[in-house]
Amino acid sequence: MKRILSGNEAVARGAWEAGCSVASGYPGTPSTEIMETFARYPNVYAEWATNEKVGLDVAIGAAYAGKRAISTMKHVGLNVAADALFYVAMTGVEAGLVIVSADDPSMHSSQNEQDNRQFAKFSRIPCLDPADSQEARDFTIAAFDLSEQFDTPVLLRMTTRVCHTSSPVEVTEQQQQIPEKGKYPRNPAKYVMIPANARRRHPVIEERVSELSGFAENFPYNKIEYRNKSLGIITGGVAYQYAREVFPDASILKLGMVYPLPIELIRTFSESVDKVIVLEELDPFIEDQVRLMGIELYKPAKPLNSDYAHTKSIFPITGEMNSAIVRHAAYQAGLINIDVKQEPINLNVSLPARPPTLCPGCPHRSSFYVLSKLKVPVNGDIGCYTLGVAPPLSAIDTCGCMGASIGVAHGAAIAGDQERHVAVIGDSTFFHTGIPALINVAYNRSNVITIIMDNRITGMTGHQDNPGTGFTLQNQATTELDIEKLVLACGIEKVLTVEAFQVDVIEKTLKQWLKEDGPAVLITREECALLPSARKRYLPLQVTDQCNGCTVCFRIGCPAILKSEKLDPKYHRPLAIIDQELCTGCEICAQVCPRDAILFRDQVIALRKSEEG
Amino acid sequence: MDIKQLKINYPNGINFLLTGVGGQGTILASNVLADLGMALGFDVKKAEIHGMSQRGGNVISYIRWGEHVYSPIITQGEADIILAFEKLEALRSIEQIRPDGMILINDYAIVPVTVSSGSSEYPDDEVIQESMQKFTSNTYWIKGKNIAEEIGYPKASNVVLLGALTALLEIDPKEVLRVIATRIPQKYYVFNEQAFDSGYKSIQNRSH
Numbered sequence: 001m002k003r004i005l006s007g008n009e010a011v012a013r014g015a016w017e018a019g020c021s022v023a024s025g026y027p028g029t030p031s032t033e034i035m036e037t038f039a040r041y042p043n044v045y046a047e048w049a050t051n052e053k054v055g056l057d058v059a060i061g062a063a064y065a066g067k068r069a070i071s072t073m074k075h076v077g078l079n080v081a082a083d084a085l086f087y088v089a090m091t092g093v094e095a096g097l098v099i100v101s102a103d104d105p106s107m108h109s110s111q112n113e114q115d116n117r118q119f120a121k122f123s124r125i126p127c128l129d130p131a132d133s134q135e136a137r138d139f140t141i142a143a144f145d146l147s148e149q150f151d152t153p154v155l156l157r158m159t160t161r162v163c164h165t166s167s168p169v170e171v172t173e174q175q176q177q178i179p180e181k182g183k184y185p186r187n188p189a190k191y192v193m194i195p196a197n198a199r200r201r202h203p204v205i206e207e208r209v210s211e212l213s214g215f216a217e218n219f220p221y222n223k224i225e226y227r228n229k230s231l232g233i234i235t236g237g238v239a240y241q242y243a244r245e246v247f248p249d250a251s252i253l254k255l256g257m258v259y260p261l262p263i264e265l266i267r268t269f270s271e272s273v274d275k276v277i278v279l280e281e282l283d284p285f286i287e288d289q290v291r292l293m294g295i296e297l298y299k300p301a302k303p304l305n306s307d308y309a310h311t312k313s314i315f316p317i318t319g320e321m322n323s324a325i326v327r328h329a330a331y332q333a334g335l336i337n338i339d340v341k342q343e344p345i346n347l348n349v350s351l352p353a354r355p356p357t358l359c360p361g362c363p364h365r366s367s368f369y370v371l372s373k374l375k376v377p378v379n380g381d382i383g384c385y386t387l388g389v390a391p392p393l394s395a396i397d398t399c400g401c402m403g404a405s406i407g408v409a410h411g412a413a414i415a416g417d418q419e420r421h422v423a424v425i426g427d428s429t430f431f432h433t434g435i436p437a438l439i440n441v442a443y444n445r446s447n448v449i450t451i452i453m454d455n456r457i458t459g460m461t462g463h464q465d466n467p468g469t470g471f472t473l474q475n476q477a478t479t480e481l482d483i484e485k486l487v488l489a490c491g492i493e494k495v496l497t498v499e500a501f502q503v504d505v506i507e508k509t510l511k512q513w514l515k516e517d518g519p520a521v522l523i524t525r526e527e528c529a530l531l532p533s534a535r536k537r538y539l540p541l542q543v544t545d546q547c548n549g550c551t552v553c554f555r556i557g558c559p560a561i562l563k564s565e566k567l568d569p570k571y572h573r574p575l576a577i578i579d580q581e582l583c584t585g586c587e588i589c590a591q592v593c594p595r596d597a598i599l600f601r602d603q604v605i606a607l608r609k610s611e612e613g
Numbered sequence: 614m615d616i617k618q619l620k621i622n623y624p625n626g627i628n629f630l631l632t633g634v635g636g637q638g639t640i641l642a643s644n645v646l647a648d649l650g651m652a653l654g655f656d657v658k659k660a661e662i663h664g665m666s667q668r669g670g671n672v673i674s675y676i677r678w679g680e681h682v683y684s685p686i687i688t689q690g691e692a693d694i695i696l697a698f699e700k701l702e703a704l705r706s707i708e709q710i711r712p713d714g715m716i717l718i719n720d721y722a723i724v725p726v727t728v729s730s731g732s733s734e735y736p737d738d739e740v741i742q743e744s745m746q747k748f749t750s751n752t753y754w755i756k757g758k759n760i761a762e763e764i765g766y767p768k769a770s771n772v773v774l775l776g777a778l779t780a781l782l783e784i785d786p787k788e789v790l791r792v793i794a795t796r797i798p799q800k801y802y803v804f805n806e807q808a809f810d811s812g813y814k815s816i817q818n819r820s821h
Binding site for chain 1: 656660669690701728735744
C-alpha cells in the first residue's frame with residue numbers, strides 16, 4: 001500500500017521493515033525526524049545519544065552484537081563521528097550497520113555545505129544516495145543487506161530536499177525477522193585494531209572496494225534509462241529529478257550507489273551516447289571519478305562565466321540546485337535553448353526582511369541583553385541562542401561548530417587577549433562536546449567565563465529530550481543530569497545557577513566576576529518558552545501611560561514589543577506597545593524599562609481584577 | 614468539477630506555493646493539499662524548509678500535483694497557485710507565480726521585527742496590489758483572519774483559505790473536509806468545518 005512519507009519518515013520505515021532494532025543518533029536538521037519516527041515503531045530500541053560519535057559507537061556495538069543498527073546525524077555530525085566511522089570501516093560488522101548522513105546543500109540550517117559522499121570514499125565504504133522518499137525507503141533496506149553481504153558499514157547519504165520532501169511510498173507491513181546471532185564476537189584479529197591487526201585489515205577493505213565496484217555493475221538501483229542518445233547524463237541523488245525536469249528526452253544513467261562506481265556500466269553508457277555530462281549537487285564527486293576512468297565529458301564550446309569553472313565542468317559547485325539553475329547552466333553550456341521571450345518578470349521592490357529571531361519569552365534574551373551592554377567578546381555555539389548575533393542584541397562574536405565556544409574562548413584567553421572572554425553554550429550542546437572543553441579550562445587555568453544557557457530541552461531542532469531533561473527519546477523516565485555538580489566536578493570552583501529571566505542578577509554577577517580572576521560558570525535556567533508547560537504560564541504584559549518612547553525596551557529585540565502610532569507629546573517619539581498575542585509575560589522588558597512603564601505580571605493581574613470588580 | 618475537468622484545466626498538474634509566518638498553519642495546509650492530491654489520483658510531492666527559528670520566521674512549502682512529479686521545488690514563474698497567509702509574504706513569493714496564475718491572500722499583516730524596530734517599513738496595500746498586478750490580475754483577497762476570529766477560532770485562517778481554494782478549483786468540498794478531518798484533532802473539527810465553509814462561501818458569493 002502507498003503512504004505519503006517524508007524522506008526521513010521513509011528511512012525510518014525502511015529501517016523498521018529491514019528488521020533494524022537499534023537506533024542511536026543526535027538531533028540535527030535535516031536528520032532529526034528519522035529517529036523521532038523510528039522510536040515510535042514496535043519492537044525497536046531508539047535513543048538520543050549525547051553526541052554523534054557516541055551514537056555511532058552505540059550502533060556499532062549493537063551491530064557487533066548481531067542486531068541490525070542505524071545511526072543518524074546531520075552532515076557535520078559525521079565530522080564528530082568520523083573517528084568511529086574509520087575504525088568500523090576497518091573492522092566490519094556482524095549484523096547490518098547503516099550510517100545516515102543528512103547533508104544540507106545551501107546551508108538552510110548549517111555552518112557549511114560539506115559533501116559527505118567524500119566520507120564514503122575516504123573511509124572505503126559504499127554510499128547510497130536516494131532521490132525521493134520511495135528510494136529512501138528502498139535504499140535503506142538495500143543498505144542493510146549490502147552491509148551484511150560485504151561486511152561493511154554503509155553510508156546512506158540524504159540531502160535536505162530528500163529529507164524534507166514528502167511523496168507516495170509503497171511499503172509492506174512485514175518486518176524482516178533477523179536470525180539471532182551467537183555470542184558477542186571473540187575475534188580480536190578482526191575487532192581489535194592494534195597496528196598488527198589493522199595492517200592485515202587494510203588490504204581487506206581495499207579488496208572490498210573492488211568487489212563492491214563489481215557488484216555495482218548489476219546493482220538494480222544503478223540503471224540506464226535510454227531515450228534520445230544525443231545526450232547522456234550521469235547523475236545521482238536529488239539531481240536526477242532536475243535532470244528529468246530539464247532534459248526530458250535525454251538518456252540517463254542514474255546511480256543509486258555513488259561509491260564505489262560501476263566502471264563498465266559507466267563506460268558502456270558513455271560510449272552509447274553522442275555526448276555525456278555529469279549532473280550532481282555540490283562536489284564533482286562522480287565527475288572526478290568518471291574523468292579518472294579516462295572518459296571524455298562534454299566540454300562547452302566557450303568557457304563558462306563562472307568563478308568555479310575549473311572545479312566542475314557545467315553545473316555550480318555551490319548551493320543546492322533546482323530546475324531553473326540547471327536550465328540556466330545547461331543553456332550557458334550550449335546544451336539547450338531557452339525562449340528568451342519568456343524571461344521572468346522581477347519584483348524590483350525592496351521588502352522588509354523577516355529574519356529568524358529569538359522568540360518572545362525566550363530565556364536566552366536576558367543574558368544577551370546584559371552581554372551586549374557589557375561589550376565583552378562573546379564566543380557562541382550552535383543552537384537557538386546563536387540568534388543572539390542578530391541586532392539589536394548583536395552579542396555574539398564567533399560561532400563555528402558544536403562545542404567550540406569554550407575552547408575558542410580559552411584559546412583567546414591564554415593567547416593573552418586583553419579583553420576577558422565569555423563562552424555561551426546551551427544545555428544540550430554542553431553535554432555534546434562542551435564538557436571536555438570546560439575540563440580543559442579548569443585544568444589549564446584560564447579565566448574564561450562560561451554561561452550555560454539551560455533551557456531544559458534541545459530547542460533549535462524542535463524539542464528533543466537530552467540528559468538534563470529526565471526523559472529518554474522513547475519517553476522513559478531517567479536520571480536528570482545535575483549541571484552544577486558536573487561543573488564542580490570538572491574543577492570549576494566558581495559556579496552559580498540563576499533564573500534566566502533575572503536581568504539584574506545576571507548583570508550583577510557578571511560585573512563582579514569580570515573584576516575577579518579565574519574560570520567561572522554561570523548557569524541560567526528557565527525552560528524554553530515554547531514548551532507546553534511554559535505556554536500554560538503565558539500572561540501578556542501591558543504598557544502604561546508612563547511610557548515616553550525612550551526606546552530602551554526595543555533594545556532587547558523582542559518581537560512582541562512594537563512601536564505604536566502614538567507619539568510622546570513632549571519628545572515626539574513613538575510609544576511602545578505590547579502585542580497581546582505574542583507576549584508571554586517573561587518580564588525582561590518590564591525590568592529594563594527605566595520609567596516603570598511596563599506592568600509586571602502581578603500588576604497585570606491586579607489591574608484585571610480591579611477592572612472586573 | 615470532477616478530476617477529469619481539473620486535468621483539462623491544468624493539463625500539466627498544479628504547482629502550489631504556500632507561504633506564511635511560523636505559527637500560521639502553513640504546514641497543516643500543505644499536508645492537506647498533499648493528501649488531497651493523492652486522493653485525487655495525482656503523483657504528489659510536498660517540500661518544505663524547516664528554518665532556523667521555531668517562531669516568527671517565514672515558512673514556505675511547495676506542493677506539486679501531476680502525472681509524474683520530478684523536482685520537489687518550484688522556481689521563478691512556475692507556481693500555478695499561491696496561497697499566502699500573510700500579505701508581505703505574498704509579495705515576497707510573487708516572482709514564483711506563472712503569468713496570470715492565481716493568488717489567494719489572507720488580508721492580514723504580521724509585522725516583522727525589522728519593521729517594529731524601525732529599520733524598514735511594511736509596504737502599503739496599494740504597493741502590494743500594484744506590484745502583484747505586474748504578475749497576475751487573478752488575485753483573491755480573503756479576510757481569513759477576520760472570518761476565523763468571528764468563528765471564535767483565530768488560528769483557522771489557513772482553513773478559511775483552503776475553503777476558498779476548494780471553491781475556486783470547483784473540487785468537491787466533502788472530499789477536502791474528509792482530508793482535513795484526518796489531519797486535525799477531533800475536538801477542533803467543528804471550528805475547522807465552519808472556517809472551511811466560510812471560506813468556500815466567500816468565493817461562491819462573489820461569483821453569483
